[in-house]
Amino acid sequence: MEMCYATGGHLSSIADFMGVSISSASRTVKNVSEVIASLREQYINMPMAEEAVSTANKFFQIASFPRVLECIDGTHIRIQSPN
Template identity: 45%
Template sequence: MTFRFYASGSFQSVLADTYGLTQGCVSRVINRVKDVLYTASLRETRIPRGLEEARVTKRKLYGIANFPNVIGIIDGTHIPIAAPPVDEELYINRKNFHSLNIQVVCNADYIFQDYCCRSPGSTYDSFVWENSILNRRFQRGEFGDAFLLVFGDRGSGGDEIWRFWMPLGPGLGEAGFDGSVTSMSPVAKSSSSSPVNK
């Protein structure tokens, strides 16, 4: 019921009618499941902790993309939402639909390690990154010499590329990011043989 509620954007009363329950009961079920999922996500989604866990992750990611010291793959995506009643214009993204801009980091096994899902669709990936807890952890040096590998696109051309984010100073970045970031350069366009397309 909870997943149907989130996926459909429906009203709780519609689900109550569908399942033969009261709206209050549906609300309580949704809140309990949400709380359980949130608690589990705090425990299960995490960047590698400790030297051994980081070493295993780096080895696996090196096997996929041949980059040393990578502890995660990061990207942003837009999740469509119904138009919110407050500040609606903030949620309209560059493709002209309402969304949340979600930043996700996964490991070589395609398991989420970190996420940030509080930014409206009009925000740039750089803003999401600069305001994320993960960025602050990199700035504090919690990950030593480790990096994040970025999968993204060039923008309007849509050519997918692998990019390498390096913690060089106060943040990570690319040419389009604000002045607080240093550098990011394209590494290689993906091809049909790239690990992304497999």
């Protein structure tokens, strides 16, 4: 599992903050990320086609922001378009 969070130096920052080695921070981040990912089916629900269209229309009406399916804490996540 390959991961990247915020900046390339995130492990150094985490290790320094927690007072552990970079390798310990790396293992901890990997383990925690895998646990979070294992809970995805319980907490992440993708909209059905009709819901997605409705959500996209609402975002466009409110802010002229095109092709929005869902939002997570107001964070923009770029994806490769499937079309």
